[in-house]
Amino acid sequence: MAEIHLSDAEKTFIIHGVQDNLREDGRGCEDYRHLEIETGLVSNTSGSAKIRLANTEILVGVKAELGEPYPEKPDKGRLEFFVDCSANATPEFEGRGGEELATELSSMLARAYQCPSCLDLRKLSVVEGKQCWIIYVDVLVLEYGGNLFDAASIAVKAALFNTSIPTLTVSHDEGHVEIDLSDDPYDVQRIEVTAAPCIVTLSKLGHSHVVDASSKEEACCLARLMLGVTEKGTVTAMKKEGSGSLDTSSVEDMLQTGRRVGQALNKSLMEVLMSDDKVGKKQHLTGFLR
Amino acid sequence: MPADSRRINGPEKSISPYAFSKPCKDIKITEPSLQRKDGRNPDNIRPIFLKTGLITQAQGSAYIEQDGTKVICSVYGPRAVIRKEEFSMQGQLTCDFKFTTFSCHNRRQYQQDAEEKDFSVQLLEALEPAVLLHKFPKAQVNIMVTVLQNDGSVLAASVTCASVALADAGIEMYDLVIGSSARISGATILMDPCATEEYSDKDSAHVNNGSVTVGLMPSLNQISAVTSKGELEFEHLNKAMKHCVSMCVDLYPVCQQALAVAMETRINADPKT
Numbered sequence: 113m114a115e116i117h118l119s120d121a122e123k124t125f126i127i128h129g130v131q132d133n134l135r136e137d138g139r140g141c142e143d144y145r146h147l148e149i150e151t152g153l154v155s156n157t158s159g160s161a162k163i164r165l166a167n168t169e170i171l172v173g174v175k176a177e178l179g180e181p182y183p184e185k186p187d188k189g190r191l192e193f194f195v196d197c198s199a200n201a202t203p204e205f206e207g208r209g210g211e212e213l214a215t216e217l218s219s220m221l222a223r224a225y226q227c228p229s230c231l232d233l234r235k236l237s238v239v240e241g242k243q244c245w246i247i248y249v250d251v252l253v254l255e256y257g258g259n260l261f262d263a264a265s266i267a268v269k270a271a272l273f274n275t276s277i278p279t280l281t282v283s284h285d286e287g288h289v290e291i292d293l294s295d296d297p298y299d300v301q302r303i304e305v306t307a308a309p310c311i312v313t314l315s316k317l318g319h320s321h322v323v324d325a326s327s328k329e330e331a332c333c334l335a336r337l338m339l340g341v342t343e344k345g346t347v348t349a350m351k352k353e354g355s356g357s358l359d360t361s362s363v364e365d366m367l368q369t370g371r372r373v374g375q376a377l378n379k380s381l382m383e384v385l386m387s388d389d390k391v392g393k394k395q396h397l398t399g400f401l402r
Numbered sequence: 403m404p405a406d407s408r409r410i411n412g413p414e415k416s417i418s419p420y421a422f423s424k425p426c427k428d429i430k431i432t433e434p435s436l437q438r439k440d441g442r443n444p445d446n447i448r449p450i451f452l453k454t455g456l457i458t459q460a461q462g463s464a465y466i467e468q469d470g471t472k473v474i475c476s477v478y479g480p481r482a483v484i485r486k487e488e489f490s491m492q493g494q495l496t497c498d499f500k501f502t503t504f505s506c507h508n509r510r511q512y513q514q515d516a517e518e519k520d521f522s523v524q525l526l527e528a529l530e531p532a533v534l535l536h537k538f539p540k541a542q543v544n545i546m547v548t549v550l551q552n553d554g555s556v557l558a559a560s561v562t563c564a565s566v567a568l569a570d571a572g573i574e575m576y577d578l579v580i581g582s583s584a585r586i587s588g589a590t591i592l593m594d595p596c597a598t599e600e601y602s603d604k605d606s607a608h609v610n611n612g613s614v615t616v617g618l619m620p621s622l623n624q625i626s627a628v629t630s631k632g633e634l635e636f637e638h639l640n641k642a643m644k645h646c647v648s649m650c651v652d653l654y655p656v657c658q659q660a661l662a663v664a665m666e667t668r669i670n671a672d673p674k675t
Binding site: 183184212215216218219223226227229230335337342344345346347348349350351352353354355356357358359360363364367368371 | 417421422516517519520523524527530531532609611612614618619622623624625626627628629630631632633634635636639640643647
């Protein structure tokens with residue numbers, strides 16, 4: 113992660129502020145920073161989204177391709193996550209520097225999306241055991257300003273919401289199976305993402321915890337708890353990160369906060385995506401990195 | 403992932419024949435009174451065998467067996483950090499987690515795959531809070547964990563094994579880290595699940611189907627690692643975590659005893675040290 117050098121005095125200032133529910137940028141402990149989401153930006157993808165969470169900028173491209181399902185799950189499609197921490201974000205990501213963070217992020221995303229109820233992979237099956245849709249979700253980190261996991265998960269959900277897969281018709285003919293692709297480019301299917309999770313990261317600072325830590329706050333924080341929270345308020349994945357440990361009772365408190373914040377986040381995200389979807393493409397945008 | 407050119411890898415793509423077999427009917431584990439396949443109650447854990455000092459060249463080592471789960475761990479160091487860029491006034495800990503190719507139901511590759519990398523990081527983050535890193539500046543400690551046989555709860559067993567190996571190596575620690583895991587299925591919580599009981603995404607789509615692994619430092623009452631899989635309601639998750647914590651507390655004396663036995667034999671063998 114991007115390295116920020118803070119003196120002990122600055123750290124103490126931030127931690128004491130958090131204990132009084134006032135953070136260095138004026139937020140409360142459970143407030144997110146300003147969030148901008150745009151969908152459908154990259155024309156060569158099946159779905160895409162870009163998120164800007166204060167200084168964190170992430171672009172997600174989704175591509176749907178036909179391929180073989182896993183032999184142990186013949187009736188299911190596949191969902192694959194790839195994360196690229198580009199050296200644009202911070203010089204430390206150069207070469208193989210971002211690899212560790214990238215695998216951590218992709219495995220967390222994969223774990224959060226693993227349960228059958230949050231994304232029904234059965235709908236992505238075309239011919240059982242032979243052909244299925246493989247959804248490649250590529251996450252590109254363009255700028256790093258703290259709270260990468262939350263931002264990435266929101267962007268992934270938005271991009272999957274935006275994804276449209278061409279409708280296929282399967283016909284069985286004398287033992288042959290034929291797959292036909294519809295000629296109409298608007299004859300598409302969407303992916304149901306209402307139940308998909310968003311990751312909420314809770315950073316322990318002093319005796320309290322905050323959501324959406326900025327990179328300065330991340331530098332003061334020793335232990336984080338990441339939760340994949342759905343709109344229903346269930347947890348699909350949990351993980352402790354960082355070199356510190358957490359008290360048993362504070363884990364419980366963090367879970368409570370995580371549920372509350374995660375549910376609200378999912379709800380408002382879906383509202384925004386829905387209303388954005390209704391408006392449709394308004395005008396031709398140029399320069400999406402503004 | 404780059405191809406492994408140094409070994410003969412066999413056919414490029416091969417699939418275990420079990421992939422094509424009908425999945426055995428999911429064991430009905432929703433009824434709390436029901437006995438498990440191996441005759442245990444939901445709360446019972448498997449018998450544990452724990453021994454230190456198996457690898458004589460390593461500074462510390464430990465071997466843990468939880469019935470079918472067998473994990474070996476060795477600790478090397480503290481030794482000097484060679485690369486100048488990696489200089490740090492805090493000691494460094496590295497973790498290398500590996501399944502042997504034959505340890506799981508399906509064969510694994512020699513090179514670390516994504517799951518093994520993920521486990522390495524989780525193991526590292528479970529152990530880091532326990533180690534007094536400032537006691538060995540400019541040096542590193544390497545922890546190597548190899549799973550010989552996987553019959554569920556591997557991460558939990560590895561955490562316990564690695565922390566005992568660290569203690570055996572004489573690395574100063576605040577406390578041992580004890581791992582434990584649980585499978586949640588509806589209202590039932592199965593402690594220390596074996597491979598067939600572990601959660602996989604092939605399972606039914608019901609809510610409250612998942613697994614939790616906890617790493618606890620019992621005398622400090624601090625959780626140093628916690629992970630979960632599968633969709634769970636908060637109440638169930640909390641309950642399962644509490645069960646895991648109490649299981650860790652129960653395991654603590656076992657690990658202490660293993661270390662005490664090792665120390666005794668060491669003193670008896672060479673009374674001067």
